[in-house]
Amino acid sequence: MEALFAAVLGILTASGVYLLLRARTFPVVMGLTLISYAVNLFLFAMGRLQTGVASVISENGKYGDPLPQALVLTAIVIGFAMTAFVVVLALRSVGETDTDHVDGQETKP
Amino acid sequence: MNHALILPIVLPMFVGSLLLFGARLSMPVKRIMSFSVVLVMLPLSFWLMAQASQGDLQVYALGNWQPPFGIILMLDRLSALMLVATAVLSFFALLYATRGDDERGRNFHALFQFQLMGIYGAFLTADLFNLFVFFEILLIASYSLLLHGGGPDRVRAGLHYVVMNLVGSAFFLIAVGVLYGITGTLNMADMAQRIAATSADQAPLIGAAGFLLLVVFGLKAAFLPLYFWLPRAYASATAPVAALFAIMTKVGLYSILRVFTLIFGDDAGTLANMADDWLWPLALLTIGLGAIGALAAKSLHGLIAYLVVVSVGTLLAGLAIGTPESVSAALYYLLHSTWVSGGLFLLADLVSRQRGVKTTELVQGPELQNPYILGSLFFIGAISIAGLPPLSGFIGKLLLLRSVEPGLQMAFMWPVVLIGGLITVIAFSRAGSTLFWRVGLSQLDSAELDYGRLWACVGLLVLSPALVGLAAPLLEYVHATVSQLHDLPLYYQIIQAGGGA
Numbered sequence: 001m002e003a004l005f006a007a008v009l010g011i012l013t014a015s016g017v018y019l020l021l022r023a024r025t026f027p028v029v030m031g032l033t034l035i036s037y038a039v040n041l042f043l044f045a046m047g048r049l050q051t052g053v054a055s056v057i058s059e060n061g062k063y064g065d066p067l068p069q070a071l072v073l074t075a076i077v078i079g080f081a082m083t084a085f086v087v088v089l090a091l092r093s094v095g096e097t098d099t100d101h102v103d104g105q106e107t108k109p
Numbered sequence: 110m111n112h113a114l115i116l117p118i119v120l121p122m123f124v125g126s127l128l129l130f131g132a133r134l135s136m137p138v139k140r141i142m143s144f145s146v147v148l149v150m151l152p153l154s155f156w157l158m159a160q161a162s163q164g165d166l167q168v169y170a171l172g173n174w175q176p177p178f179g180i181i182l183m184l185d186r187l188s189a190l191m192l193v194a195t196a197v198l199s200f201f202a203l204l205y206a207t208r209g210d211d212e213r214g215r216n217f218h219a220l221f222q223f224q225l226m227g228i229y230g231a232f233l234t235a236d237l238f239n240l241f242v243f244f245e246i247l248l249i250a251s252y253s254l255l256l257h258g259g260g261p262d263r264v265r266a267g268l269h270y271v272v273m274n275l276v277g278s279a280f281f282l283i284a285v286g287v288l289y290g291i292t293g294t295l296n297m298a299d300m301a302q303r304i305a306a307t308s309a310d311q312a313p314l315i316g317a318a319g320f321l322l323l324v325v326f327g328l329k330a331a332f333l334p335l336y337f338w339l340p341r342a343y344a345s346a347t348a349p350v351a352a353l354f355a356i357m358t359k360v361g362l363y364s365i366l367r368v369f370t371l372i373f374g375d376d377a378g379t380l381a382n383m384a385d386d387w388l389w390p391l392a393l394l395t396i397g398l399g400a401i402g403a404l405a406a407k408s409l410h411g412l413i414a415y416l417v418v419v420s421v422g423t424l425l426a427g428l429a430i431g432t433p434e435s436v437s438a439a440l441y442y443l444l445h446s447t448w449v450s451g452g453l454f455l456l457a458d459l460v461s462r463q464r465g466v467k468t469t470e471l472v473q474g475p476e477l478q479n480p481y482i483l484g485s486l487f488f489i490g491a492i493s494i495a496g497l498p499p500l501s502g503f504i505g506k507l508l509l510l511r512s513v514e515p516g517l518q519m520a521f522m523w524p525v526v527l528i529g530g531l532i533t534v535i536a537f538s539r540a541g542s543t544l545f546w547r548v549g550l551s552q553l554d555s556a557e558l559d560y561g562r563l564w565a566c567v568g569l570l571v572l573s574p575a576l577v578g579l580a581a582p583l584l585e586y587v588h589a590t591v592s593q594l595h596d597l598p599l600y601y602q603i604i605q606a607g608g609g610a
Contacts, residue, residue: 020272020276025268028272032272032275032276032279035276035279036275036279038279039279039282039283039286040282042282042283042286043282043285043286045286045290046286046287046289046290047290048290067289067295068286068289071238071285071286071289074238074242075282078242078245078278081249082245082249082271082275082278085249085252085253085271086271086272086275089252089256089264089267089268089271090268092256092264093264093265093268096260096261096264097261097264097265102268102269102272103265103269104261104264104265104268
């Protein structure tokens with residue numbers, strides 16, 4: 001399970017970085033979203049990957065760590081707000097500069 | 110438990126939320142509400158500084174959860190110093206804004222309050238994840254404040270700023286995740302103890318997380334490979350926002366100082382003070398490139414923005430040398446550079462208002478209407494930030510230069526700082542002679558000097574001679590601050606005492 005999980009995180013991050021370097025606002029926003037997914041999953045995994053244990057507390061002492069779950073929730077909410085802000089800003093940027101390049105101007109060929 | 114510790118966070122949050130609900134209130138009402146907060150924060154921050162100067166740590170356990178389980182706020186000498194710097198700067202920035210700049214967007218005052226909440230929170234918290242949350246609060250408020258006033262320039266600069274900081278936030282979360290995964294705690298003091306006790310094979314992973322944190326804080330503090338967003342963003346922001354942003358780079362520096370003295374401090378075994386070797390060359394290169402950027406700047410705003418970069422480099426050099434003398438010199442310089450560069454941003458706006466379409470471009474423009482007042486202020490600000498006697502910049506730089514041991518470090522440090530200062534003087538002489546002397550014969554008819562704005566600017570610049578006058582008690586305070594920072598058992602007591610301070 002660890003290998004699969006690590007591979008998923010790696011692919012998500014690599015795709016995110018690739019999209020981020022495309023320098024057009026829409027791919028950049030998608031890239032940021034993918035990176036934030038990867039980061040959220042990573043935070044979640046920091047409570048250790050295990051199956052079939054009690055969610056918070058149990059009598060035999062084996063239970064999932066609740067703190068990373070709380071951290072992930074916080075990170076998701078913040079990431080969601082930030083993504084919404086970037087989308088609005090990207091639209092505003094297209095409106096103000098007539099291009100979707102992140103520099104606000106087309107690069108010269 | 111001292112409940113005053115939570116006030117710097119709750120007060121702006123409460124008033125900011127009220128202002129959001131009352132977005133349609135009349136401007137005078139909003140101004141009074143917003144201004145009352147910064148007015149209360151002034152005496153409060155000085156009182157907290159007096160409390161902190163007694164030498165104990167003040168701890169506030171949120172929800173009365175015993176540390177290390179809950180989130181705690183912690184006030185030590187360093188946090189109190191940063192609170193004072195913010196309170197004073199925000200007072201004058203808001204005073205300036207209430208003279209008309211706040212009318213260009215409906216939610217300016219609410220955003221200003223949330224920005225303050227984030228900054229105060231970042232200075233007070235003793236929990237690593239909570240630090241992330243406060244970073245996000247201050248960032249999202251700063252994104253909107255940066256765009257305040259609109260226009261393509263601000264949107265362009267804003268997009269870069271937002272995207273870079275979002276990537277930075279992702280790094281921050283990864284670093285926090287790794288540190289939590291290894292140590293099982295988020296409380297900084299607890300984490301420091303556990304890192305001191307971890308086995309050697311964990312050290313590389315912890316070190317990697319530490320360097321990720323350094324990248325994140327470096328992005329906020331804007332030193333060498335990570336400063337490229339700053340000049341454009343600061344130069345395009347509205348004047349009071351740019352002035353407030355003078356404290357934003359210091360949030361990054363504060364975090365570097367906090368994390369790399371406490372978590373990766375003297376007790377961290379092989380990881381102790383690991384950042385210093387990297388910070389040292391980066392600091393010097395930052396000073397050099399910032400000075401060159403200042404010389405090449407095409408506008409007064411751009412010039413001052415590059416001087417912010419130079420001051421970040423100077424501060425970072427102080428932190429990187431790492432002796433008690435150099436760090437306390439850096440803390441003194443931090444107060445000076447925050448207030449004076451804030452004042453200079455306000456002054457640049459005052460000048461640009463009298464130059465019509467030329468604004469702050471460094472080209473020949475119409476004759477200013479108040480060349481003597483603005484020129485004198487410019488002169489004071491320039492010699493202060495360049496580090497010429499008799500103002501505070503000189504004392505800060507002198508202390509910093511004297512703190513270097515003779516040898517290789519001195520051979521690098523002295524020329525870079527002194528030549529950087531010389532280049533600053535040249536850049537300022539060029540800008541000043543263009544703005545005040547190389548003027549046309551005509552004056553603008555419409556421009557006038559607003560005395561409220563002028564006083565806000567004067568207030569910040571006058572702090573430079575004031576810092577000289579108060580140098581003795583202040584230096585005593587910063588020396589005590591540094592020795593407190595290295596007294597790690599004092600911080601460990603938070604965990605053992607159960608937060609009942």
